[in-house]
Amino acid sequence: MANLSKLQEEVLAYDQKYGWEGDKESHIALHMAEEMGEISRLILRLEGYKHEEYSKKALAEELIDLLYLTIKLGNTAGIDLEKEWYSAFERYEKKTSRKELKK
Numbered sequence: 690m691a692n693l694s695k696l697q698e699e700v701l702a703y704d705q706k707y708g709w710e711g712d713k714e715s716h717i718a719l720h721m722a723e724e725m726g727e728i729s730r731l732i733l734r735l736e737g738y739k740h741e742e743y744s745k746k747a748l749a750e751e752l753i754d755l756l757y758l759t760i761k762l763g764n765t766a767g768i769d770l771e772k773e774w775y776s777a778f779e780r781y782e783k784k785t786s787r788k789e790l791k792k
């Protein structure tokens with residue numbers, strides 16, 4: 690079982706500690722794009738496209754940075770991520786079913 694509600698509480702508490710809980714959604718989204726850039730660069734290293742040192746630990750940290758911001762955006766936008774997590778699988782199942790019908 691996911692415990693996204695607890696993670697949302699933890700992220701909110703951390704943001705409140707530093708006065709970041711009022712950050713704008715647009716700024717959070719821009720930071721998410723920044724993290725995706727960092728993740729992408731590491732993937733290019735992983736696959737050998739970029740001849741720079743790859744670090745699994747660095748990729749893990751960037752994924753967590755993105756997750757943190759995803760949860761933070763959920764908080765700011767008033768979204769219950771725990772509830773949405775499970776409804777997402779229903780959506781995915783419908784998409785999968787559609788693909789199978791095309792075969």
Ligand SMILES: [Mg+2]
Nearest residue numbers: 724727751754
């Ligand atoms: Mg980062």
